[in-house]
Amino acid sequence: MARENINDIVVFIAVARERSFTRAAAKLGLTQSALSHIVRSLEARLGVRLLTRTTRSVSPTEAGERLLQNVAPRLEEIEAELAAISDLSETPAGNIRITAIDSVIDTVLWPRLAPILPKYPDLHVEFNADYRMLDIAADRFDIGVRYGDQVEKDMIAVRLTPDVQTVIVGSPGYFEWHTKPATAQDLLRHNCITLRLASSGGIYAWELEKDGKPIDLRVHGQAVFTNGYHMANAAVSGCGLAFLTEDLAAPYLADGRLVSVMQDWCPTFPGLHAYYPSRRHSSRALGLIIDTIRHAGGDRISDKRLPSRARRQPDLPRTEHQFEDVRR
CATH class of the missing domain: 1.10.10.10 (Winged helix-like DNA-binding domain superfamily/Winged helix DNA-binding domain)
Incomplete structure (x- = not known):
C-alpha cells in the first residue's frame, strides 16, 4: 500500500x-x-x-x-511497536497526552511536571483541559486524571492526591444579608451557584452527607457555570453559595474572602488518580510522567478499595447520573 x-x-x-x-x-x-x-x-x-x-x-x-x-x-x-523501539534509547522521549480539568492541571500536574521538562528535551507533554468524561483510549490520550471513583475497572490507576474534602462556601458580604444555612432544607432557600455538567448538559446536584447518609440535593440559583474556578469567583463576589472541593476554595478561605458553612454535611471523596489502559505499552516516557506526578506512597487501586459511596461516581465535575430532588 x-x-x-x-x-x-x-x-x-x-x-x-x-x-x-x-x-x-x-x-x-x-x-x-x-x-x-x-x-x-x-x-x-x-x-x-x-x-x-x-x-x-x-x-x-x-x-x-x-x-x-x-x-x-x-x-x-x-x-505501539515503534514507540517500544524508540524507547530502547536511554533518555525518555516522545509525546504524552494528558486530559484533566483545568484546576487539576494548574494545581497538581503542571507544578510537578514543570521542573523535569528541562532535563528531558525530547519529552513533550500535551495537556487537554476538559470537564467531560472521555474515553482516553478512543480519544488517544496516554493519561487521564479524574477522581478515584471515576476510574473504569479495566484501567491502571495511580493516586495523585489524598482524599478530597468538599466545602459549602459563601462570602462574608453574602452572609450580611442571608442567614447561614444549617440544613439541606435551608439550602433550598438560598441563591446557590450551580454547575452544568459537560457531557449530559444537566445541572449537578450537590452530593451531601449527614450522619453517614448520602443526600443528593438539587439546589437552584441565578448563576450557572461549567467549571469550578468561575463558581469560586462568583461566590467571592457575593453571588451566592458554592459547593467546591476544599483545595480549590482554600486560598479564598485562608484570606477570608470565603466562609465555610455546614461542615458536617460535606463529604470526602476519593482523591485524584492518574489512569491509563492496562493493555497500553508502558514506555519510559509514560513511566517517568507517572512517577513524577504520583502521590507519595500512592499505589495502583482497584474498585474494591473504594468507599461504597464513591462507586456512585459523584462529580465535581464527575460522571453524570440521575439525581433526585431532596425536600426534607
Whole structure:
C-alpha cells in the first residue's frame, strides 16, 4: 500500500471516531477542507463510500465501519511497536497526552511536571483541559486524571492526591444579608451557584452527607457555570453559595474572602488518580510522567478499595447520573 494511503486512513479514522470533520481537523491540526479532500480521495481510490455525510452529522458506512474496526487497531499496534523501539534509547522521549480539568492541571500536574521538562528535551507533554468524561483510549490520550471513583475497572490507576474534602462556601458580604444555612432544607432557600455538567448538559446536584447518609440535593440559583474556578469567583463576589472541593476554595478561605458553612454535611471523596489502559505499552516516557506526578506512597487501586459511596461516581465535575430532588 502506498504511504499516502496509510496517512489518508489515519485521517479517515479520526473523522469516523469524532463523527465530525470539525473536531477531527482540530485534533489533527489540519483544515476541515483538507480533511474532506483527503477522505474523498481515499474513497475514490478504494471505489467505495466510507462516510455518510449530512448537514448535521458524519457516520461511517458499512465499508467505513469495517475499515475502522479492522484497520485502526493494527495501526495502533504498529504505533505501539515503534514507540517500544524508540524507547530502547536511554533518555525518555516522545509525546504524552494528558486530559484533566483545568484546576487539576494548574494545581497538581503542571507544578510537578514543570521542573523535569528541562532535563528531558525530547519529552513533550500535551495537556487537554476538559470537564467531560472521555474515553482516553478512543480519544488517544496516554493519561487521564479524574477522581478515584471515576476510574473504569479495566484501567491502571495511580493516586495523585489524598482524599478530597468538599466545602459549602459563601462570602462574608453574602452572609450580611442571608442567614447561614444549617440544613439541606435551608439550602433550598438560598441563591446557590450551580454547575452544568459537560457531557449530559444537566445541572449537578450537590452530593451531601449527614450522619453517614448520602443526600443528593438539587439546589437552584441565578448563576450557572461549567467549571469550578468561575463558581469560586462568583461566590467571592457575593453571588451566592458554592459547593467546591476544599483545595480549590482554600486560598479564598485562608484570606477570608470565603466562609465555610455546614461542615458536617460535606463529604470526602476519593482523591485524584492518574489512569491509563492496562493493555497500553508502558514506555519510559509514560513511566517517568507517572512517577513524577504520583502521590507519595500512592499505589495502583482497584474498585474494591473504594468507599461504597464513591462507586456512585459523584462529580465535581464527575460522571453524570440521575439525581433526585431532596425536600426534607
